[in-house]
Amino acid sequence: MLRINNLVKTFDGERRRRRDSRASSAQEARVFAVNDVSFNVENGQLFTLLGPSGCGKTTTLRSIAGLERPDSGTIEVGDRVLFSTNEGKKSVNVPANERGLGMVFQSYAIWPHMSVFDNVAFPLQVKKRGDRLGRKEISERVMRVLETMELAHLADRQATKLSGGQQQRLALARALVIEPPLLLLDEPLSNLDAKLRESLRYELKRVQRELGITSVYVTHDQVEALALSNAIAVMRNGNIVQLGRPRDIYENPNCRFVAEFIGTSNFVSGNVVAKDGDRYTVNTIDGQLALDSAMSLPLGTDVIVSVRPEVLEVSTTSRAGEVPNEWKGTVLTRAYLGDSLDHVVGVGKHELRTRGNPSTSIEPGTEVYLRMDPAKLVLVPVD
């Protein structure tokens, strides 16, 4: 559906942005906002670009929208080439207003001088004369979309008089009214408070799945990304570092950055000392760890083991010998979080965070045993 190939976008270096740009400034370093990014989005899927601020996710989205002009690469939606700098062929750059895509902005960008109805009708009203619908059809189309978004009863209201959630639905209605092949969402939930954000996340997912509209979603919130997406691309410094289904990304991060960015994790560094099929043994300064991994790494490789807090089982009794991977340590602090309880356990040089059922609460200072399921430990290559 959406195919992006080798997209590159650079910005002028900081110094050139000052007023007195000189001829020599052309040689100054350019900043890569997006550096050779490629991905495909299947029909009907919700694809998320996830990463910290400045990673290039928004620039990628704006390039798809036509609001930024990439330096090179191709962008295709369906069979239509929206942007291309392929050598040999003629370069293509369809202007933003002729791409026919839907977009929801972070600020929602709802026009404050128009009513709810007018906001949604606008995209239909500005169509080229030949394609423009009659006044009655426009009105019907708008009301139908407002109906879907449960905003029909507010049609005559001034757009600024809506609540945060209603504004989001209005922005979505406006983006969808032209029935675009692709919907672009730029952090649409980041302006809302936590409670509302959660309920609107499911609302968004419902609408997207019901309409089956292909979507590209940009966010820095990993929870949002995991909850909404069919596929996630984690970006860093203008590159996609990992692309996959939400579960893959969470459970098998391919580098420390992804493991750190998605959820919380403990990292233990070590060295591969033995390998039997998929079962690796890793030596660390505080003891050995057995774990399963499909990666093929030679003996002696330096690795990092990512241990999710919920993988660590805390117990005051030892089962050494019965199960692999038992480490002895001391509880340093604990924190009660309502639906869970965290312990920080000191093991030798490491401090490991655990997360478990609140019914297990252990005094700081107590000696405890930490057990780790080898199937749930993740081997991460050193960057």
Added chain:
Amino acid sequence: MTTASPAVSARRGATLGWLRRLGTPKVIIIVVVAGLIGYLALVPLYYLIWGTFFDADGFTLGGFARAYGDPRVGDMIGNSLWFAVGSAVLSLVVGTALAYLNVRTDVPFKGLFFAASIIPLIIPGILYTIAWIFLASPDIGLLNKAIEPILGPGFFDIFTVWGMVWVEGLHLSPIVFLLMVAAFRSMDPSLEESALMSGASRWQVFRRVTMPLTRPAIVAAVLVMVVRSLESFEVPALLGLQNGIYVFTSRIYFVLRSYPPDLAAAGALAVGLLVLALIGVTISNLVGRSGKTYQTVTGKGFRPRPMELGKWRPVMGGVIVLYFFLTVVGPLFVLLYTSLLKFYQAPSAEAFASMSLDNYRQLFDISDAMTALKNSLALGLGSATLVMILMAVGAWIVVRSRIPGRQLVDHFSFVPLVIPGLVLGLALSFVYLRSPVPIYGTIFILLIAYCTRYMPYGMRYAVTSMHQISAELEESAQVSGASWWQTFRRVLLPLLSPGLLAGWIYILVVSFRELSSSILLYSPGNEVLSILIFEQYENGQFTVLAALGVVMVLTLAVLVIIAYKLGAKVGLRQD
């Protein structure tokens, strides 16, 4: 104290405490400042009304009858409105277009915008007008001479209402430019981008989103410009009087200059002008308030990609250069050119051969010129300093104190904004002609006039920077044991200083070139630069005048540069 009974000493202590509380520096300073602000704002208005409606026999409308009974009064009101609205529209169209090009497109020569928006503010209105007379007068205008072979003599005629509109409109356009740049910058760019994503063309985006959203700013700008043009004195006086085209300000001047001067009639005209200005300011305030509903939540500050002008880019570049030439290079060049001549003439080999610095040498011999320069400098520095000191305290009263009625101080300080300079001059002459204190005829009456006129600007600068300082900074000084005065001097003033300095610079510059109040208040020996230039124009001393004008512009430029450097040092620099 030791011998008094406890009850008596307690009572006496209470009285003393009460007295002491009233006598603290804090109370004295506040009372003095609030009183001065009220005095400056209200007394001239009171005397203006009194002088207009009362004569020796009591209440009378005679002044009104004489002023508005003139058969040409309809023409005068019509000309005033034509001139004011015309100039406002011209400045608005030019200023808005330039602002849009600058903020939202990849137009070339963006550096020129800065110069074109600052330099006309430095050139005093009187010089700007005279420069345009040199350029486009039907008899002596350089532009007319240049095109005479093609279009015949006197093609441009600056001495018409259209000529007045042209000069005033161009002179005001940088102000509109600065206002509209701020408006375009403060708009969330995603509002335009979302329209683009909806399939709207650039023109549709501009017409249906950008314009409606900036409408409050546009309406406010147009009203401010209408009021300013109504109040403008130099343009109608120099351009209009020649052909008997009167507007309110030039009519007031004319009435006062006739013999015997009819103060009541002038007052009646002034009241009429005041009412018009008041209407304009009131509407613009109302519009400004309703405009707040358009402020929207903005997302991350993603600067939009500037619109690519494509093949229009060179055309627009040409427009910018043309504008720069019209507003900056042309007027400055013609002044410089004239200042080097023996007598005013069109450029020719002869003219260039006769060039010399004689006019500048002559300036040193005219004792008036040196006195005027000294007076202008002293008045500029004096009024800027006085106003900013007063307004620093005034702003504290308005923003921080809990004194009941503190808003009155705010309102009073803004009253002069509505009073046209010429009307203020008239009102002040009403006051001090009757005053037993010998202020009329001295330089102090000019100082009072300038302080009154620029009080609103000083207040705006001071209040804005006072709002930026957290009240906690002041409270923590109090908790540390500092008295009110210590807090004010050691915590507030240093923090306010960038804002106060900015205001000080502004008032210094505008006082330095003030004409419309001074023209009714100066007396021989107390001329300021702009008055001297006005007199020399009336005497036809064009070349000396041009030399004086060049000196004046250079002095202003030096003042602004020093102030700017000074400002950069204390972190004032605003990009």
